[in-house]
Amino acid sequence: GLALVAAAVNAVAAPVPAKADNPIVQHVYTADPAPLVHDGRVYLYTGHDEDGSTYFTMKEWRVWSSADMVNWTDHGSPMDVGTFSWASKDAWAGQAVERGGKFYWYVPVVNRATGRMAIGVGVADSPTGPFRDALGHPLVENGEIDPTVMIDDSGQAFLYWGNPNLWYVKLNNDMISYSGSATKIPLTTSGFGTRTGDANRPTLYEEGPWVYKRNGLYYNVFAAKCCSEFIAYSTATGPTGPWTYRGTVMPTQGGSFTNHAGVVDFKGGSYFFYHNGALPGGGGYTRSVAVEKFSYNADGSIPTLSMTTG
Numbered sequence: 001g002l003a004l005v006a007a008a009v010n011a012v013a014a015p016v017p018a019k020a021d022n023p024i025v026q027h028v029y030t031a032d033p034a035p036l037v038h039d040g041r042v043y044l045y046t047g048h049d050e051d052g053s054t055y056f057t058m059k060e061w062r063v064w065s066s067a068d069m070v071n072w073t074d075h076g077s078p079m080d081v082g083t084f085s086w087a088s089k090d091a092w093a094g095q096a097v098e099r100g101g102k103f104y105w106y107v108p109v110v111n112r113a114t115g116r117m118a119i120g121v122g123v124a125d126s127p128t129g130p131f132r133d134a135l136g137h138p139l140v141e142n143g144e145i146d147p148t149v150m151i152d153d154s155g156q157a158f159l160y161w162g163n164p165n166l167w168y169v170k171l172n173n174d175m176i177s178y179s180g181s182a183t184k185i186p187l188t189t190s191g192f193g194t195r196t197g198d199a200n201r202p203t204l205y206e207e208g209p210w211v212y213k214r215n216g217l218y219y220n221v222f223a224a225k226c227c228s229e230f231i232a233y234s235t236a237t238g239p240t241g242p243w244t245y246r247g248t249v250m251p252t253q254g255g256s257f258t259n260h261a262g263v264v265d266f267k268g269g270s271y272f273f274y275h276n277g278a279l280p281g282g283g284g285y286t287r288s289v290a291v292e293k294f295s296y297n298a299d300g301s302i303p304t305l306s307m308t309t310g
């Protein structure tokens, strides 16, 4: 198992054992990659599947960074469930963004008082933390998970999240409050593809949205059709739609029944982050994050990608 590389597990700013290949992190199990490009580096925010996890046992988040997508630095765990005094468990899939020199990390955790999933927000002065609870209470709570954040060219920031629905709110400039109320994005089959066999879920959308804007087009790359998830995507001409389903990015493969996408451009390349069960002892609750370099097609569509190892 993972005892084979014991070094650097909790170290801060330590090199990850040199590895140019996938999985990116090979000494602990990681999941739900969320990359952030800042100041010439890519910071990778992940969850941490505990050894022996049998159901998403996740107590903390982790940060890694790289200047070249080959050599990765371990920044330890600058945020965990305990950062949020109101949270009880489940450090699940989040995303961090920079605004005004501060770093905001949106994450789902269980609210101890309600027993439901809520979205908390950590804030830090550096991409590697330490992060503190920005609010002392959830930013928003409706029992749903997997926040993704996007700051539009206009400066308006949007937070999207949800399983089984897809929600958004308009964040205020402070990034820790919002205007209006949480709004559902209509899950239409034209927008999110057609799922058969589940009357409650007519579209492929499952969870894990990753929303960004590139060359004037808005993308939502998401986990499709539990429970052998694949990654699919939709595009729109505006930040709240209407969305058009564009097909598969990464087919089901890799030994984890979930997958979770994060997409960035970095130093002239485009990179697709995901997770699988490729490490020794790996599986649906002992996952590992990985990355594929790719090129958008001329029309802005994303090619179909395969997982690589080794």
Ligand code: FUB
Binding pocket: 031, 032, 047, 056, 092, 093, 145, 146, 207, 208, 223, 258, 259, 260
């Ligand atoms: O890692 C826990 C959950 O599994 C995430 O929130 C989902 O996106 C799925 O990856």
